[in-house]
Amino acid sequence: MPTAMEIYKLLPKKNCGECKFPTCLAFAMQLANQKVALEACPYVSPEAKAALEESGAPPIRLMTFGTGDMAVKVGDETQLFRHDKTFYNPTVIGLIADDSSGSQGIKDGVALVKSLSFERVGQNIRVNSIAIRHSTGDPKEFLEGVKHASSEGLPMVLMTEDPGLMGETSVAWPKRPLLYRATPANFDAMIEVAKRSSCPLVIGGAATLDELSQLSERAKKAGVTDLVLEPVQGTCAQLLESMTVVRRAAVKKHFRPLGYPTISVLGSSDLDKGRATIGVAKYSSIVLMDELSRGFVFPLMVLRQNIFTDPQVPIQVKPGLYKVGEPNEKSPVMFTTNFSLTYFTVRADIEKSKMPAWLLVIDTEGQSVMTAFAAGKLTPESVTEAIEKEKVKDVSKRNEIVIPGMVSRMSGKLNELSGMKVIVGSRESSGIPKMIKSFSG
Amino acid sequence: MGFEGAKESFSGRIKEVVIGATDEHGGSRSRRLTVGGSNGLPFHSFESEMPHKPLIAMDIVDTLRMVSDTQLKSMGDVVKDPVEWAKRCEKEWGADICVLKLQSANPEEENRSVEECESLFKEVLKAVSLPLFVYGCGFEEKDAKLMEAISNAGKGERLFIGLAEEKAYKSLTAAAMANGHGLVAFSNLDINLAKQINILLMDFGMKPENILMDPLMAPLGMGLEYSYSVIERLRIGALMGDPVLQMPMICDCSCAWTVPEVLEEDDGKGTQVERGVNWEVITAEAALMAGAALVITRHPESVKHIRATIDDLYGGV
Ligand code: B12
Ligand code: SF4
Numbered sequence: 224m225p226t227a228m229e230i231y232k233l234l235p236k237k238n239c240g241e242c243k244f245p246t247c248l249a250f251a252m253q254l255a256n257q258k259v260a261l262e263a264c265p266y267v268s269p270e271a272k273a274a275l276e277e278s279g280a281p282p283i284r285l286m287t288f289g290t291g292d293m294a295v296k297v298g299d300e301t302q303l304f305r306h307d308k309t310f311y312n313p314t315v316i317g318l319i320a321d322d323s324s325g326s327q328g329i330k331d332g333v334a335l336v337k338s339l340s341f342e343r344v345g346q347n348i349r350v351n352s353i354a355i356r357h358s359t360g361d362p363k364e365f366l367e368g369v370k371h372a373s374s375e376g377l378p379m380v381l382m383t384e385d386p387g388l389m390g391e392t393s394v395a396w397p398k399r400p401l402l403y404r405a406t407p408a409n410f411d412a413m414i415e416v417a418k419r420s421s422c423p424l425v426i427g428g429a430a431t432l433d434e435l436s437q438l439s440e441r442a443k444k445a446g447v448t449d450l451v452l453e454p455v456q457g458t459c460a461q462l463l464e465s466m467t468v469v470r471r472a473a474v475k476k477h478f479r480p481l482g483y484p485t486i487s488v489l490g491s492s493d494l495d496k497g498r499a500t501i502g503v504a505k506y507s508s509i510v511l512m513d514e515l516s517r518g519f520v521f522p523l524m525v526l527r528q529n530i531f532t533d534p535q536v537p538i539q540v541k542p543g544l545y546k547v548g549e550p551n552e553k554s555p556v557m558f559t560t561n562f563s564l565t566y567f568t569v570r571a572d573i574e575k576s577k578m579p580a581w582l583l584v585i586d587t588e589g590q591s592v593m594t595a596f597a598a599g600k601l602t603p604e605s606v607t608e609a610i611e612k613e614k615v616k617d618v619s620k621r622n623e624i625v626i627p628g629m630v631s632r633m634s635g636k637l638n639e640l641s642g643m644k645v646i647v648g649s650r651e652s653s654g655i656p657k658m659i660k661s662f663s664g
Numbered sequence: 665m666g667f668e669g670a671k672e673s674f675s676g677r678i679k680e681v682v683i684g685a686t687d688e689h690g691g692s693r694s695r696r697l698t699v700g701g702s703n704g705l706p707f708h709s710f711e712s713e714m715p716h717k718p719l720i721a722m723d724i725v726d727t728l729r730m731v732s733d734t735q736l737k738s739m740g741d742v743v744k745d746p747v748e749w750a751k752r753c754e755k756e757w758g759a760d761i762c763v764l765k766l767q768s769a770n771p772e773e774e775n776r777s778v779e780e781c782e783s784l785f786k787e788v789l790k791a792v793s794l795p796l797f798v799y800g801c802g803f804e805e806k807d808a809k810l811m812e813a814i815s816n817a818g819k820g821e822r823l824f825i826g827l828a829e830e831k832a833y834k835s836l837t838a839a840a841m842a843n844g845h846g847l848v849a850f851s852n853l854d855i856n857l858a859k860q861i862n863i864l865l866m867d868f869g870m871k872p873e874n875i876l877m878d879p880l881m882a883p884l885g886m887g888l889e890y891s892y893s894v895i896e897r898l899r900i901g902a903l904m905g906d907p908v909l910q911m912p913m914i915c916d917c918s919c920a921w922t923v924p925e926v927l928e929e930d931d932g933k934g935t936q937v938e939r940g941v942n943w944e945v946i947t948a949e950a951a952l953m954a955g956a957a958l959v960i961t962r963h964p965e966s967v968k969h970i971r972a973t974i975d976d977l978y979g980g981v
Contacts, residue, residue, distance in 0.1 A: 304893070304896055304897075304900075305889070305892075305893055306893040306896060306897055338932075341932070341933070343885075344885075432667055432669060433666040433667040433668070436667045458976050458977075458979075459707075459973055459976035459977040460707065460709065460976065460977050460978065460979050463707055463708075463977060464708075464709075464710045467708070468669035468710075471669065471670065471672075472667070472669060472670075475670075476670070478667070480667070481667070493968070493969050493972055494972055494973065494976055496942070496945075496969065497945075497949060497969065497972065497973030497976065497977075498976075500945075500946050500949045500950070500973075501949070501953060501973075501977070504892075504949075504950060504953045505953060516934060516938065517931075517932060517933055517934035517938075517939075518933065518934020518935055518937075518938030518939040518941075518942055519934070519938070519942045521933040521934060521939060521942075522884055522885075522939060522942045522943045522946050523942075523946065525884050525885040525925075525946075526884060526888070526946050526950060528885075529884065529885065529888045529889040529892070529950075530889065530892070530950075532889050534889070534893060564882070564886055564887040564890075567885075567886060567923075567924060568886065570924065571922065571923075571924045574924070657772065
């Protein structure tokens with residue numbers, strides 16, 4: 224955001240008060256604090272307006288492609304390190320279906336992408352996009368594949384450097400596909416297609432970031448601003464360097480020509496998997512791969528979920544009474560917190576014992592046992608409340624509850640409030656299997 | 665005016681730490697390895713120095729209790745025999761270092777005696793020529809005796825002994841110092857605690873060039889994001905010039921194999937082995953991107969993948 228002085232310089236300096244502020248300077252100060260809208264002044268020139276919008280825009284342009292529920296957002300990041308604030312728009316992961324596999328191959332690709340969708344820690348994680356690439360020279364299969372994909376709802380990337388052929392993909396345009404790509408060789412013609420289709424465009428094929436930024440400026444002058452950049456990234460080292468330099472230029476220097484989302488187009492080798500991992504961690508907005516095996520793309524999506532978690536708001540599980548194994552009235556009851564890390568650790572340790580148990584998960588707003596205890600979010604009162612709400616005494620007739628060793632201090636009060644016998648468990652949940660064995664019989 | 669990316673430089677530098685000793689240096693290892701030495705963010709070779717490639721260690725546990733069925737099936741019966749397992753790490757699987765985890769000393773489990781553990785260590789020392797790390801079972805009293813014995817048996821080899829923790833570091837540190845070994849300083853996902861343990865060790869007399877930091881690598885999907893950010897911040901803190909944070913970091917990524925999502929059967933997420941390997945690889949690559957100088961892994965396939973990525977990140981060789 225520009226400062227009050229920078230804004231003031233662009234205002235008419237009439238001090239007429241029509242904006243409801245006595246002076247232009249007072250108005251500029253309100254604008255800088257985002258308390259008022261520029262429209263309140265009837266006299267700003269169009270040039271000043273454009274300049275102010277430009278300098279107030281986010282360092283990396285927000286761009287969407289696809290339509291409807293599945294549309295994806297990329298860009299609009301403000302940080303180099305997630306610990307400084309957060310990374311907002313998770314890397315889009317997509318599969319490239321090449322027309323050399325025929326329109327059937329493209330259909331299979333679409334079906335595969337649709338099947339790569341999972342529930343995890345209460346969130347949906349999925350492969351977000353299908354890219355259709357022309358490589359055969361015969362446009363028929365490509366166009367048929369594009370037509371098929373257009374009816375399937377997934378955000379699309381259309382890959383051909385032939386502006387003529389790209390111009391024939393109009394069936395897909397209402398779905399707002401990403402067009403891949405304009406290069407120094409086809410630049411003006413591809414820009415024309417982007418304009419005609421109103422679709423976002425990848426620009427790439429530049430040898431240096433300097434050349435790439437010149438291309439993006441040219442695109443902007445021609446009126447195309449929904450851009451995605453593809454800097455040079457042949458090796459892991461180049462990928463890391465390019466992505467880092469682009470992100471820094473945008474975020475730290477507000478260098479507009481590189482202030483766009485980025486894309487990494489990868490193959491299917493083991494090294495490409497490494498590149499995809501680096502791309503997710505280090506600033507690729509879109510990662511496309513030739514092949515997505517389930518055993519790789521699932522952990523990759525988990526990485527994305529981890530990296531793009533708000534460092535201030537932990538991933539959590541739903542509070543409630545969970546079954547571990549097939550517990551019955553004689554099975555022990557334990558409680559833990561709804562921080563996913565805690566919950567999954569404890570759950571895994573109970574599972575190791577191979578003994579069924581009831582696990583009461585307390586709402587601690589996603590904090591670990593000690594953090595929640597220290598913050599007053601895990602108290603004898605909150606545990607008792609959960610015991611009542613989940614009717615714990617009905618599902619287990621033992622009338623005892625095992626508590627984490629770290630909060631042994633709450634046992635007296637908890638016993639008093641809940642009427643249940645309190646058993647102090649191990650400090651680490653890894654001690655649970657040993658302890659739980661003593662409950663048998 | 666042409667665009668040129670700004671280069672960033674830092675005043676601090678990660679310390680160099682030497683692992684293992686060849687006969688020239690009083691040991692019997694076939695190589696003497698160095699980690700650390702960088703004055704920039706991880707793999708930012710375009711603006712900083714990174715004189716040593718990060719290393720890949722493989723762990724060997726002396727009890728099947730710590731080996732999942734999936735691993736047993738895919739790595740084979742060799743994991744039933746720590747000595748054979750170690751040989752395989754060196755001869756076939758391409759490890760830089762072996763980490764012998766003496767979990768069977770655990771007094772609440774197998775409770776194997778100090779003598780038995782010591783003789784296993786001696787066999788491993790003879791069977792492989794790689795530099796060795798030796799971790800105890802995490803029970804202070806037992807580890808005190810155990811590590812004293814290991815330190816003496818490995819005299820001159822420049823082992824790394826672990827894990828020194830805030831509440832239990834004196835006996836381990838004494839054991840390491842007695843024979844010129846190094847120490848792995850463990851802390852629990854917290855920058856101040858990481859700093860604290862290093863200060864305690866140095867106050868106790870340990871030289872910084874003998875310390876590696878283990879800031880706890882939480883596996884993918886199980887808190888990786890906390891570790892990732894703690895490691896990045898430790899690395900930045902070190903580069904900004906905090907000498908107490910400049911020890912190279914080691915991240916144990918074998919923990920990936922304990923994640924429930926790796927152990928469950930679910931064809932929709934690939935086979936357990938493929939998923940497990942990628943789980944471990946991604947955990948390790950995240951650790952490396954954040955700032956680890958050394959990763960510990962379990963599966964031979966993981967080593968191949970991580971090695972290739974490190975080489976490619978390092979500049980192609
Ligand atoms: C990460 C972290 C945070 C994160 C939050 C993470 C989260 N989502 O909870 C952040 C940075 C936000 C945070 C904040 C705070 N934290 Co904090 N935090 C930690 C840290 C480093 C790790 C916690 C963790 O994730 N542990 C891993 C999970 C899995 O552990 P767990 O939930 O305890 O579960 C284990 C056991 O309890 C047991 N277990 C769990 N359930 C059950 C059930 C049964 C039946 C059994 C038998 C066992 C069992 O097994 C589990 C695995 O071993 C610890 C220090 C540490 N190294 O432990 C401090 C720590 C917990 N935090 C602490 C404090 C004081 C705070 C703050 C109050 C600090 C402040 N002044 O702002 C705030 C509170 C937040 C607030 N005001 O709302 C203190 C608590 C001190 C105390 N003794 O009370 C600790 C110990 C750090 C310290 N040494 O000072 N914290
Ligand atoms: S309306 Fe415009 S010109 Fe008039 S005082 Fe406000 S800012 Fe200045």
